[in-house]
Amino acid sequence: MRWPLIRFLPRQTHFKFVKWAPIAAAVSALLVVGSIACLATRGLNLGIDFKGGELIEIVTPGPAPLNALRASLARHGANDPQVQGFGAPNSAMLRFKPANGSDPVQAVNAMRTSLTQDFPGIQIKRAEAVGAKVSGELLTHGFLALGVALTLMLVYIWFRFQLQFGLGAVLAVLHDIVLTLGILSVLQIEFSMTSIAALLTVIGYSMNEKVITFDRLRENLRKYRRMPLRDVIDLSENERLSRTLITGSTALLALAGALIFGGPVLFPLVFSMVFGIFVGTYSSIYVALPLVLVWGVKRGDEVIPAPSKAAKAAAQRP
Amino acid sequence: MIQLRTWKVVLVLLAAVFGLVFTLPNALPTSVTDHMPALLSKRLNLGLDLQGGSYLLLEVDTDSLHKEQLTNLTEDVRRTLTDGSIGFTGLGVAGDTVRVRLNNQGQVGAATSLLRSKLVQASAQGVRDLNVDAGPDQSVVLSYPAATWRELSASAVQQSIEVVRRRIDSLGTREPTIIRQGLNRIQIEAPGESDPEKLKAIIGQTAKLTFHMLDQDTPLDQAAGHIPPEDELLPSETPSEPQGVLVRRRVIVSGADLVDARVAFDQQGQPAVSLRFNGHGGDLFGQMTAQNVGRRFAIVLDGKVITDPNILGAIPGGTGQISGSFTEETASNLALLLRSGALPAKLNFIEQRTVGAELGADAVRAGAISLGIGAVAIFVFIICAYGLFGVFAAIALLVNVLMIFGAMSITQATLTFPGIAGLILTLAVAVDANVLIYERMRDEAHAGRTPIMAADQGFRRALVSIIDANVTTMISALIMFQFGSGAVRGFAWTLFVGVLTSVFTAVLITQVLIGWWFRVAKPKALPIA
Numbered sequence: 001m002r003w004p005l006i007r008f009l010p011r012q013t014h015f016k017f018v019k020w021a022p023i024a025a026a027v028s029a030l031l032v033v034g035s036i037a038c039l040a041t042r043g044l045n046l047g048i049d050f051k052g053g054e055l056i057e058i059v060t061p062g063p064a065p066l067n068a069l070r071a072s073l074a075r076h077g078a079n080d081p082q083v084q085g086f087g088a089p090n091s092a093m094l095r096f097k098p099a100n101g102s103d104p105v106q107a108v109n110a111m112r113t114s115l116t117q118d119f120p121g122i123q124i125k126r127a128e129a130v131g132a133k134v135s136g137e138l139l140t141h142g143f144l145a146l147g148v149a150l151t152l153m154l155v156y157i158w159f160r161f162q163l164q165f166g167l168g169a170v171l172a173v174l175h176d177i178v179l180t181l182g183i184l185s186v187l188q189i190e191f192s193m194t195s196i197a198a199l200l201t202v203i204g205y206s207m208n209e210k211v212i213t214f215d216r217l218r219e220n221l222r223k224y225r226r227m228p229l230r231d232v233i234d235l236s237e238n239e240r241l242s243r244t245l246i247t248g249s250t251a252l253l254a255l256a257g258a259l260i261f262g263g264p265v266l267f268p269l270v271f272s273m274v275f276g277i278f279v280g281t282y283s284s285i286y287v288a289l290p291l292v293l294v295w296g297v298k299r300g301d302e303v304i305p306a307p308s309k310a311a312k313a314a315a316q317r318p
Numbered sequence: 319m320i321q322l323r324t325w326k327v328v329l330v331l332l333a334a335v336f337g338l339v340f341t342l343p344n345a346l347p348t349s350v351t352d353h354m355p356a357l358l359s360k361r362l363n364l365g366l367d368l369q370g371g372s373y374l375l376l377e378v379d380t381d382s383l384h385k386e387q388l389t390n391l392t393e394d395v396r397r398t399l400t401d402g403s404i405g406f407t408g409l410g411v412a413g414d415t416v417r418v419r420l421n422n423q424g425q426v427g428a429a430t431s432l433l434r435s436k437l438v439q440a441s442a443q444g445v446r447d448l449n450v451d452a453g454p455d456q457s458v459v460l461s462y463p464a465a466t467w468r469e470l471s472a473s474a475v476q477q478s479i480e481v482v483r484r485r486i487d488s489l490g491t492r493e494p495t496i497i498r499q500g501l502n503r504i505q506i507e508a509p510g511e512s513d514p515e516k517l518k519a520i521i522g523q524t525a526k527l528t529f530h531m532l533d534q535d536t537p538l539d540q541a542a543g544h545i546p547p548e549d550e551l552l553p554s555e556t557p558s559e560p561q562g563v564l565v566r567r568r569v570i571v572s573g574a575d576l577v578d579a580r581v582a583f584d585q586q587g588q589p590a591v592s593l594r595f596n597g598h599g600g601d602l603f604g605q606m607t608a609q610n611v612g613r614r615f616a617i618v619l620d621g622k623v624i625t626d627p628n629i630l631g632a633i634p635g636g637t638g639q640i641s642g643s644f645t646e647e648t649a650s651n652l653a654l655l656l657r658s659g660a661l662p663a664k665l666n667f668i669e670q671r672t673v674g675a676e677l678g679a680d681a682v683r684a685g686a687i688s689l690g691i692g693a694v695a696i697f698v699f700i701i702c703a704y705g706l707f708g709v710f711a712a713i714a715l716l717v718n719v720l721m722i723f724g725a726m727s728i729t730q731a732t733l734t735f736p737g738i739a740g741l742i743l744t745l746a747v748a749v750d751a752n753v754l755i756y757e758r759m760r761d762e763a764h765a766g767r768t769p770i771m772a773a774d775q776g777f778r779r780a781l782v783s784i785i786d787a788n789v790t791t792m793i794s795a796l797i798m799f800q801f802g803s804g805a806v807r808g809f810a811w812t813l814f815v816g817v818l819t820s821v822f823t824a825v826l827i828t829q830v831l832i833g834w835w836f837r838v839a840k841p842k843a844l845p846i847a
Contacts (some may be wrong), residue, residue: 004702126674194806197740204791
């Protein structure tokens with residue numbers, strides 16, 4: 001009986017993960033530099049959450065007259081008007097800044113009225129206005145949240161493992177964040193408050209991966225005290241390969257529905273999550289572990305702050 | 319660990335029942351849930367992005383409040399010194415203080431103690447709310463300590479929230495939530511309100527009503543440019559007074575002394591607002607009208623003179639009427655605003671988000687489809703991968719979904735559109751716990767352990783990794799909750815609840831199911847080994 005498909009996965013593989021680490025390091029460095037360069041030159045496509053301004057989503061009776069809409073916005077005093085199709089051909093997303101010095105909240109309401117007059121029969125599905133003061137704070141808070149989350153995780157992993165592990169994990173997660181921001185910048189996907197949520201989820205998932213990775217490594221370090229670190233890493237990675245593949249595929253399959261049917265509102269969020277799953281899995285193997293390998297770990301005296309039952313059981317085994 | 323312990327079975331059954339009972343109301347029509355006890359009929363609290371509605375963020379303008387406070391203090395100083403016959407020049411606001419220069423160096427001490435005795439109020443702890451000190455160059459400087467400013471701002475924000483709540487309640491909008499955000503902000507969420515204009519008109523108006531005497535001694539054309547210090551030129555709503563009206567700064571009666579305001583009709587049958595004062599206000603109003611027969615007074619609303627009638631005779635009894643150019647609607651709005659009290663400071667709208675009901679319905683549909691596809695994909699995949707044990711994991715996942723929905727319904731936490739995406743990922747990560755356990759079992763089985771030992775060790779040894787991994791996710795959920803706003807908080811809460819229920823279901827429910835399977839089937843080998 002070979003029905004549970006898990007039996008198709010070889011239980012013991014012998015990939016030389018560490019051998020490829022130098023190449024992976026070069027690729028990672030290149031991607032990080034590329035991401036930073038893109039962020040510095042093209043920047044992120046900040047949504048109104050973070051740069052302030054107005055947003056109106058409309059549905060028109062026929063195909064949305066994008067040019068006429070843009071002209072109408074400009075005629076009514078909107079600065080920097082942008083009009084895009086949004087999802088369906090009869091939907092459009094309008095973004096603009098209020099006329100200089102005017103109150104953004106009033107401006108969005110005035111624009112609603114003007115649009116309804118200019119284009120009879122349109123429906124306003126969504127209207128948002130964010131003042132400059134709020135948007136500035138949202139951006140600061142957003143990145144502050146990322147910083148605080150990373151710091152706390154560093155502390156947690158330091159507490160549960162060793163400092164090298166914590167630093168390796170946090171640097172790997174930073175790598176993931178930079179690459180995720182990089183791809184958002186390259187594709188100019190809108191960066192809004194939910195993108196911060198997406199980044200935090202990417203951090204959570206990626207950290208999850210690192211913990212699982214380190215957990216197995218720590219256990220094998222105890223088990224094979226004489227084996228060189230790089231071999232222990234290879235062994236640990238081979239041992240948990242089937243788990244990595246199954247969990248990764250499950251997460252991707254689960255999100256595929258949301259990516260395809262979630263519509264334009266959910267797309268940036270789900271896209272970042274999917275990307276984060278790939279990068280997070282990769283960086284566990286090729287950023288976090290090589291860093292630990294370079295820094296080295298204390299062997300033989302694996303003292304962990306609160307040895308759990310399982311750890312004791314493992315330590316007692318010959 | 320794999321043995322069937324009674325407490326584990328009971329806990330698992332309780333959890334499943336809990337999930338089912340509290341999720342059920344979401345599937346029942348309202349006609350049924352209306353007859354159920356409140357605790358058992360709570361539905362998911364959908365965010366504004368899922369049910370449509372308006373979100374408004376207001377900021378209490380504490381700067382203008384401070385300015386006004388200093389202006390009032392200046393007037394108090396003027397009156398006190400004039401009444402005390404102390405000569406002065408150069409009275410005015412300087413930065414955060416009020417300064418006055420006395421004509422006579424010898425009177426600085428007398429002026430300081432007079433101002434102290436009249437204007438300073440000491441709190442129970444003996445802390446003074448105002449500092450009065452002698453300054454350089456025969457001046458007196460008055461300043462508020464930082465604590466007073468803080469208290470002033472805090473009470474203004476608190477009072478604003480109450481006023482806003484009273485106003486919205488009297489509109490009868492469907493259950494808006496009004497909460498304070500940060501130091502000086504008010505957040506209003508009105509579900510189902512897709513055009514917040516009426517809401518804003520009623521919230522945004524300060525509705526500060528004051529009665530002043532007119533300055534009829536200074537001709538208006540002559541006053542232009544040099545208005546007497548105790549006067550103020552205010553715009554008028556009466557068409558015959560395009561230049562505005564010169565009124566005394568001193569407030570005789572204010573809206574704070576009102577007990578009621580209603581729509582009424584004046585002698586010409588035009589809509590008007592009738593007022594009823596409390597005892598104190600009635601006395602002041604009666605005195606003013608008795609002492610000033612034949613003169614005019616101004617009724618000022620938010621810095622604009624609505625009307626400035628002649629006083630025909632004393633009006634005792636504490637009632638009055640404002641008639642201006644009202645329509646029935648503006649009169650009833652004004653009456654509503656006056657009844658619910660004036661805002662202590664101006665409110666600025668700094669953020670507004672409106673989602674139409676259809677867009678919300680679209681989002682619910684997209685979310686449900688995504689969630690359904692995600693869940694089915696996980697079920698199919700995990701059952702294909704792990705066979706019978708996959709079925710156990712799928713059952714645990716199902717209970718997990720019920721528990722999340724149940725917990726979200728009972729705590730009335732907000733489910734947002736991004737929250738649905740969070741939920742999908744939570745399910746995937748929940749499966750990860752089972753994957754870790756099962757992979758451990760395979761390892762142990764291949765290391766030569768008996769099926770039951772392998773299963774037991776699988777649970778035991780995967781648990782450490784599972785807890786470590788989930789603590790990190792919980793950290794990021796808590797941070798999102800702390801720093802995020804609106805939709806992100808909903809996302810964070812969903813994630814947090816999901817992590818808790820996931821660890822529970824993935825570890826305990828599969829354990830009970832596998833334990834039961836061992837007892838019933840007495841297997842010779844693990845199906846996944």
